[in-house]
Amino acid sequence: MLKKQFVVYGIVQGVGFRYFTWKKATEIGLNGIVKNQRDGSVYILAEGSASQIDSFRDWLSHGPPSARVDRVEENDYSGTHSFGLFSVEH
Template sequence: MTVAKRLLVHGHVQGVGFRFATCLEAKRLGLYGWVRNRHDGTVEIHAEGNANAVDEMVDWASHGPPNANVARLDIQPGVIEGIDTFTERASN
């Protein structure tokens, strides 16, 4: 079953390779979607794919790459966009 979740990662998460590492993790998990920095200092992730893999992405995003310091992770249901890859998007 394909599911989608929208994650908003708070803390020291920009300038630490978070987007790059998110793309690597998403590809490892076989997920589709995107990641982008937001002007408020957060990182936004849209992940869709197998429910277990999306849950693994949620777990990973709760701590992120080694140089990140995740203070809070907001999780919302997402809308399946039918994307066929995982990419970095321009800041929002």
């Protein structure tokens, strides 16, 4: 299993981005979390197979129709915590 951190920038808060991210991650079968950050970006930690992460990364590059994604930063997650079902954190 791969663990990746994503930070999505653009118009991604107040447009349902976390909900649609949860929906897509659940559809793909990922574990992890999504949450808003104070700087207006959205933080995502996703855990899954390489093909699941690839599919999710492709979706994140444009997000839902209500959002405008300017850029996505991606890093490996080196923590040892394992996540259950994908969830939205507040």
